[in-house]
Amino acid sequence: MTATEQTQTRPRGTRLPRRARRNQLLGAAQEVFVAQGYHAAAMDDIAERAGVSKPVLYQHFPGKLELYLALLDQHCEALLQAVRTALASTTDNKKRVEATMHAYFAYVEDEGGAFRLVFESDLTNEPAVRERVDKVALQCAEAISEVIAEDTGLAREQSMLLAVGLGGVSQVVARYWLSSGSSIPRDQAVQLLTSLAWRGIAGFPLHGADPAGQQH
Numbered sequence: 652m653t654a655t656e657q658t659q660t661r662p663r664g665t666r667l668p669r670r671a672r673r674n675q676l677l678g679a680a681q682e683v684f685v686a687q688g689y690h691a692a693a694m695d696d697i698a699e700r701a702g703v704s705k706p707v708l709y710q711h712f713p714g715k716l717e718l719y720l721a722l723l724d725q726h727c728e729a730l731l732q733a734v735r736t737a738l739a740s741t742t743d744n745k746k747r748v749e750a751t752m753h754a755y756f757a758y759v760e761d762e763g764g765a766f767r768l769v770f771e772s773d774l775t776n777e778p779a780v781r782e783r784v785d786k787v788a789l790q791c792a793e794a795i796s797e798v799i800a801e802d803t804g805l806a807r808e809q810s811m812l813l814a815v816g817l818g819g820v821s822q823v824v825a826r827y828w829l830s831s832g833s834s835i836p837r838d839q840a841v842q843l844l845t846s847l848a849w850r851g852i853a854g855f856p857l858h859g860a861d862p863a864g865q866q867h
Contacts, residue, residue: 679701682700685768720783738795748848759822791814
Protein backbone atom coordinates (compact mmCIF):
# COMPACT_ATOMS: atom_id res chain seq x y z
CA MET A 652 0.00 0.00 0.00
CA THR A 653 1.35 3.43 -0.93
CA ALA A 654 1.58 6.37 1.47
CA THR A 655 -1.27 8.04 -0.41
CA GLU A 656 -3.48 4.97 -0.01
CA GLN A 657 -2.64 4.75 3.68
CA THR A 658 -3.67 8.38 4.13
CA GLN A 659 -6.91 7.79 2.27
CA THR A 660 -7.87 4.74 4.35
CA ARG A 661 -6.71 5.94 7.78
CA PRO A 662 -9.60 6.91 10.10
CA ARG A 663 -9.60 10.54 11.14
CA GLY A 664 -10.44 10.77 14.80
CA THR A 665 -13.58 8.72 15.40
CA ARG A 666 -14.51 8.70 11.72
CA LEU A 667 -14.19 5.42 9.88
CA PRO A 668 -13.36 4.95 6.20
CA ARG A 669 -16.51 4.56 4.15
CA ARG A 670 -16.06 0.82 3.58
CA ALA A 671 -15.36 0.17 7.26
CA ARG A 672 -18.39 2.25 8.27
CA ARG A 673 -20.59 0.39 5.80
CA ASN A 674 -19.43 -2.95 7.19
CA GLN A 675 -20.11 -1.73 10.73
CA LEU A 676 -23.63 -0.69 9.76
CA LEU A 677 -24.28 -3.99 8.01
CA GLY A 678 -23.14 -5.88 11.11
CA ALA A 679 -25.46 -3.87 13.33
CA ALA A 680 -28.33 -4.29 10.88
CA GLN A 681 -27.82 -8.04 10.78
CA GLU A 682 -28.09 -8.28 14.54
CA VAL A 683 -31.31 -6.26 14.56
CA PHE A 684 -32.94 -7.99 11.58
CA VAL A 685 -32.09 -11.47 12.86
CA ALA A 686 -33.40 -10.67 16.35
CA GLN A 687 -36.52 -8.73 15.38
CA GLY A 688 -37.32 -9.56 11.77
CA TYR A 689 -37.63 -7.00 9.01
CA HIS A 690 -41.01 -5.56 9.90
CA ALA A 691 -40.31 -5.02 13.59
CA ALA A 692 -36.83 -3.60 13.03
CA ALA A 693 -36.45 0.17 12.85
CA MET A 694 -33.70 2.31 11.44
CA ASP A 695 -33.49 3.95 14.88
CA ASP A 696 -32.66 0.54 16.38
CA ILE A 697 -29.97 -0.11 13.79
CA ALA A 698 -28.38 3.31 14.21
CA GLU A 699 -28.36 2.88 17.98
CA ARG A 700 -26.84 -0.61 17.71
CA ALA A 701 -24.13 0.77 15.42
CA GLY A 702 -23.50 3.76 17.67
CA VAL A 703 -24.17 6.31 14.94
CA SER A 704 -26.79 8.93 14.23
CA LYS A 705 -29.62 8.24 11.80
CA PRO A 706 -28.24 10.77 9.28
CA VAL A 707 -24.99 8.76 9.16
CA LEU A 708 -26.97 5.59 8.53
CA TYR A 709 -28.96 7.24 5.75
CA GLN A 710 -25.74 8.48 4.14
CA HIS A 711 -24.93 4.85 3.38
CA PHE A 712 -28.39 3.35 2.89
CA PRO A 713 -31.39 5.39 1.69
CA GLY A 714 -33.88 3.18 3.49
CA LYS A 715 -34.51 0.01 5.47
CA LEU A 716 -35.23 -2.10 2.39
CA GLU A 717 -31.97 -1.09 0.71
CA LEU A 718 -30.10 -1.99 3.88
CA TYR A 719 -31.83 -5.36 4.07
CA LEU A 720 -31.11 -6.11 0.42
CA ALA A 721 -27.43 -5.24 0.86
CA LEU A 722 -27.25 -7.78 3.69
CA LEU A 723 -29.14 -10.35 1.67
CA ASP A 724 -26.77 -9.93 -1.27
CA GLN A 725 -23.79 -10.40 1.05
CA HIS A 726 -25.09 -13.59 2.63
CA CYS A 727 -26.48 -15.13 -0.54
CA GLU A 728 -23.03 -14.74 -2.06
CA ALA A 729 -21.46 -16.32 1.03
CA LEU A 730 -23.71 -19.39 0.69
CA LEU A 731 -22.99 -19.75 -3.02
CA GLN A 732 -19.25 -19.51 -2.49
CA ALA A 733 -19.42 -22.08 0.32
CA VAL A 734 -21.20 -24.56 -1.94
CA ARG A 735 -18.81 -23.96 -4.84
CA THR A 736 -15.80 -24.37 -2.56
CA ALA A 737 -17.22 -27.63 -1.19
CA LEU A 738 -17.79 -29.02 -4.68
CA ALA A 739 -14.27 -28.10 -5.75
CA SER A 740 -12.62 -29.47 -2.61
CA THR A 741 -12.35 -33.05 -3.87
CA THR A 742 -12.91 -35.28 -6.90
CA ASP A 743 -14.28 -38.10 -4.74
CA ASN A 744 -18.03 -37.97 -5.27
CA LYS A 745 -19.07 -39.23 -1.85
CA LYS A 746 -16.77 -36.68 -0.23
CA ARG A 747 -18.27 -34.02 -2.49
CA VAL A 748 -21.72 -34.82 -1.15
CA GLU A 749 -20.41 -34.73 2.41
CA ALA A 750 -18.54 -31.45 1.84
CA THR A 751 -21.68 -29.86 0.38
CA MET A 752 -23.76 -30.99 3.36
CA HIS A 753 -21.09 -29.56 5.65
CA ALA A 754 -21.31 -26.24 3.80
CA TYR A 755 -25.05 -25.95 4.45
CA PHE A 756 -24.78 -27.01 8.10
CA ALA A 757 -21.90 -24.60 8.76
CA TYR A 758 -23.81 -21.79 7.07
CA VAL A 759 -26.89 -22.43 9.20
CA GLU A 760 -24.91 -22.82 12.41
CA ASP A 761 -22.97 -19.56 11.98
CA GLU A 762 -23.49 -17.59 15.18
CA GLY A 763 -24.60 -14.45 13.34
CA GLY A 764 -27.79 -16.17 12.23
CA ALA A 765 -27.52 -14.78 8.71
CA PHE A 766 -29.20 -17.87 7.28
CA ARG A 767 -32.49 -16.55 8.67
CA LEU A 768 -32.32 -13.67 6.22
CA VAL A 769 -31.98 -16.12 3.33
CA PHE A 770 -34.13 -19.08 4.38
CA GLU A 771 -36.57 -17.61 6.91
CA SER A 772 -37.13 -14.02 5.84
CA ASP A 773 -40.41 -12.38 6.84
CA LEU A 774 -40.17 -10.29 3.68
CA THR A 775 -40.47 -12.96 1.00
CA ASN A 776 -43.53 -11.20 -0.45
CA GLU A 777 -41.21 -8.37 -1.48
CA PRO A 778 -40.21 -9.07 -5.13
CA ALA A 779 -36.61 -7.93 -4.69
CA VAL A 780 -36.17 -10.28 -1.73
CA ARG A 781 -37.92 -13.21 -3.40
CA GLU A 782 -35.77 -12.71 -6.49
CA ARG A 783 -32.53 -12.93 -4.49
CA VAL A 784 -33.61 -15.94 -2.46
CA ASP A 785 -34.76 -17.82 -5.56
CA LYS A 786 -31.61 -16.83 -7.44
CA VAL A 787 -29.18 -18.17 -4.85
CA ALA A 788 -31.13 -21.43 -4.56
CA LEU A 789 -30.95 -21.75 -8.35
CA GLN A 790 -27.25 -20.89 -8.48
CA CYS A 791 -26.41 -23.45 -5.80
CA ALA A 792 -28.45 -26.08 -7.63
CA GLU A 793 -26.73 -25.23 -10.91
CA ALA A 794 -23.32 -25.66 -9.31
CA ILE A 795 -24.34 -29.07 -7.93
CA SER A 796 -26.03 -30.12 -11.16
CA GLU A 797 -22.91 -29.43 -13.21
CA VAL A 798 -21.03 -32.03 -11.16
CA ILE A 799 -23.91 -34.51 -11.37
CA ALA A 800 -24.22 -34.09 -15.14
CA GLU A 801 -20.49 -34.40 -15.68
CA ASP A 802 -20.21 -37.58 -13.61
CA THR A 803 -23.41 -39.35 -14.65
CA GLY A 804 -24.08 -38.11 -18.17
CA LEU A 805 -27.66 -37.26 -17.19
CA ALA A 806 -29.43 -34.52 -19.11
CA ARG A 807 -29.33 -31.01 -17.65
CA GLU A 808 -32.99 -31.09 -16.63
CA GLN A 809 -32.55 -34.40 -14.81
CA SER A 810 -29.34 -33.21 -13.13
CA MET A 811 -31.04 -30.00 -11.99
CA LEU A 812 -33.92 -31.93 -10.45
CA LEU A 813 -31.49 -34.02 -8.41
CA ALA A 814 -29.45 -30.94 -7.48
CA VAL A 815 -32.48 -29.00 -6.29
CA GLY A 816 -33.41 -32.00 -4.17
CA LEU A 817 -29.95 -32.25 -2.61
CA GLY A 818 -29.75 -28.53 -1.87
CA GLY A 819 -33.27 -28.39 -0.49
CA VAL A 820 -32.79 -31.40 1.76
CA SER A 821 -29.49 -30.02 3.04
CA GLN A 822 -30.81 -26.65 4.13
CA VAL A 823 -34.12 -27.95 5.51
CA VAL A 824 -32.44 -30.65 7.60
CA ALA A 825 -29.70 -28.28 8.76
CA ARG A 826 -32.30 -25.75 9.91
CA TYR A 827 -34.30 -28.44 11.69
CA TRP A 828 -31.14 -29.75 13.37
CA LEU A 829 -30.33 -26.27 14.67
CA SER A 830 -33.84 -25.20 15.71
CA SER A 831 -34.61 -28.48 17.48
CA GLY A 832 -31.53 -28.14 19.68
CA SER A 833 -30.47 -31.62 18.62
CA SER A 834 -27.90 -33.37 20.78
CA ILE A 835 -26.41 -34.93 17.66
CA PRO A 836 -23.02 -33.29 16.92
CA ARG A 837 -22.83 -31.49 13.59
CA ASP A 838 -20.32 -33.91 12.06
CA GLN A 839 -22.52 -36.86 12.97
CA ALA A 840 -25.61 -35.16 11.59
CA VAL A 841 -23.79 -34.48 8.33
CA GLN A 842 -22.67 -38.12 8.15
CA LEU A 843 -26.24 -39.33 8.61
CA LEU A 844 -27.58 -37.05 5.89
CA THR A 845 -24.67 -37.88 3.60
CA SER A 846 -25.42 -41.59 3.96
CA LEU A 847 -29.03 -40.98 3.00
CA ALA A 848 -28.16 -38.82 -0.01
CA TRP A 849 -25.31 -41.04 -1.16
CA ARG A 850 -27.47 -44.16 -1.27
CA GLY A 851 -29.54 -42.37 -3.89
CA ILE A 852 -26.85 -40.60 -5.89
CA ALA A 853 -24.58 -43.65 -5.98
CA GLY A 854 -27.30 -45.49 -7.88
CA PHE A 855 -26.48 -43.46 -10.99
CA PRO A 856 -23.52 -44.94 -12.90
CA LEU A 857 -20.47 -42.83 -13.66
CA HIS A 858 -20.55 -41.45 -17.19
CA GLY A 859 -18.30 -43.53 -19.42
CA ALA A 860 -17.30 -45.92 -16.62
CA ASP A 861 -16.94 -49.65 -17.04
CA PRO A 862 -20.25 -51.03 -15.70
CA ALA A 863 -18.45 -54.02 -14.26
CA GLY A 864 -15.88 -52.02 -12.33
CA GLN A 865 -17.25 -48.52 -11.85
CA GLN A 866 -16.34 -46.66 -8.69
CA HIS A 867 -17.85 -43.49 -7.21
